[in-house]
Amino acid sequence: EETNRYTAVILFTAKEGVDALVEAFERGVDDYLTKPLDERELAARVHAAGRISTLQNTQLETSAALTRFNRQLQELATTDPLTGLGNRRYLESRLNALLLETTARGGATCCVMIDIDHFKAVNDRYGHDVGDEVLKSLATRLRRAVRPTDIVVRMGGEEFAVVMHYPDIRLNVGIFERILETIQERPIITSAGAVALTISMGVCCHTHGTLPAPEALLKCADEKLYAAKEAGRNRVVY
Structure with a gap:
């Protein structure tokens, strides 16, 4: 990330005259010399301008570094370190x-809670490294199974969630079953x-009516x- 240099x-x-001086500063100059030039005065003013430039550039670099640091903190606070989701x-x-x-424009926002069946048995048999x-x-499979605009997160442990927004709820017909089949059909190589x-x-899914709290939609999906x-696992319940 390039920092603008001063x-x-x-x-x-x-x-x-004062008018010429004011006009010069309004146009963005930092200092002003009239001819004929005195070499000693010129050298002194160039040296002073160098100090100002150094201070300004240090401030710009510090500000840019703080911006990058805050962005990294935000990413760390909202990213699962194991999966990158x-x-x-x-x-x-x-x-x-x-x-x-969705409430304002219609369509549907669907929250999908996903849990790996019998994941404890995987950890017990193969160890936590393989579980990871x-x-x-x-x-990776979940991310590839949905659209780039869909939100895929790891909620914690072996639980994941996907949030999808559709302009028409009929467009998501079959997508959840396809996700289920994608995971079931092919073993994971470890x-x-x-x-x-x-x-x-x-x-x-929320389609219309009163705006629900996000927590309410998550609780409903959970x-x-x-x-x-309870119905036997390896299935989707709406």
């Missing part, structure tokens, strides 16, 4: 805006070999996920 400007002119905080920051858009490999691979997985999904688990 360059001091000294004007040499034959014009004299957004985390729950990131989801909550985006979900409210999507719900507002499974989580990272699943994150350092310990192939690991077969299934997932359970709970889906809750309840649907629980129902999918």
Whole structure:
């Protein structure tokens, strides 16, 4: 990221008087000398302008560094370090805006809670390092299974969430079943070999009417996920 450099400007002119001086400063010059030039005065003013430029550039560089640092802090606060996906905080920051858009313009915002079935057994059998490999691979598959505009996050542990906005709810017909099949059809390859997985999904959509709180939509999807688990896992519950 390039930082704009400050360059001091000294004007040499034959014009004299207050009006000429004011005009020069209004046009952005930093200093003003009239002809004929005195070499000692010129050297002194150039030296002073150099000090000003150094101070200005130091301030610009410090400001740019702080901007980069704050951006990195924001990314760390909203990113899951294992998978590189957004985390729950990131989801909550985006979900409210999507719900507002749906309420104002129509369409549908759907929240999908996803949980790996029997993930504890994977950790118990293969160890947590392989469990982490499974989580990272699943994150990649989920990201590829949806549109670039959809939000995919890791909520924590083996639980993920996807938020999708559609201008017409009919456009998402079958997408959740396809995600389910994508995970089930092909085992995840790890350092310990192939690991077969299934997932359970709970889906809750906001289409119109009173604007729900983001927490309410997440809770609704979580309840649907629980129902999918209770019904035998490896399924979608709406």
